[in-house]
Amino acid sequence: MQVKDIMVAPPTIDKSAKISNALSIMEKKNTRRLLVTHGGEVTGILTMRNLAKELGTKKRTKPASSLPVVTAVTPGFTFIKPATKFAIAVKILKEKGGVLLVSEDDKNVTGWITPNEIIGAFDFAGTAQEVMFQKPITINSSERLVHARYLMLEHDIGRIPVMEDGKLVGVISERDVAIAFQEFKDTVPDNHQEAQIKNLLVADVMKRKPIIATPSTSAKDIVGLMVHKNIGIVPIMDESEKLAGIITRRSLLLSIPTLE
Helix, strand or coil: CEHHHCCECCCEEECCCEHHHHHHHHHHHCCCEEEEEECCEEEEEEEHHHHHHHHHCCCCCCCHHHCEHHHHEECCEEEECCCCEHHHHHHHHHHHCCEEEECCCCCCCCEEECHHHHHHHCCCCCEHHHHCEECCCCEECCCEHHHHHHHHHHHCCCEEEEEECCEEEEEEEHHHHHHHHHHHHHHCCHHHHHHHHHHCEHHHHCEECCCCECCCCEHHHHHHHHHHCCCCEEEEECCCCCEEEEEEHHHHHHHCCCCC
């Protein structure tokens, strides 16, 4: 299998567009990444995580509608040839992260490969227990949203299980954080933001009743869920209904064997 067999067309945006427009495109296309271009050239990648970072910083007091995309762009891509073998693409994505831009000349992009395309094309065997992250970072529902943002940036994670009294009650994602900060900065005047941002809590924006699985659930079934329903995290619950781990696209990607 070659990367040209699994690549997809990347959703794009110009670097001069506004962040509010980028968030609208992400929502419409159900994606957390956009390929940023200008004058026909690639300038970087816009990720939901970087939007959460930029919109949540104290220096960004202006509405999202006034901030250009270029303020949150990251150089998180690697060019790769269309005929590159699947196993090599997996190895590169593991080592460098970000996305793979498919191009014959390292300029004109014909498609891209994200972890979603990789895990969707791989035939997983085994159970959830074999591919999950154990002892994941968690957060309490009563914590401030700024702390959730801090944990995501500090540990380079996009989703966090939310707990109450030791029990799983939901998950919070980088998308939830970015949207919440966008709405906050679009509605709260600049001179009131520093005081009022402390009132934003995880419980206010998290998603309750997430889809869960058990350690014995087949990895293949979980991949099907994540790829076809675009779910970014599946908490794994043990027999005593305690959080045993989580499965994310990253945990699945890292579990794929690669060439030495």
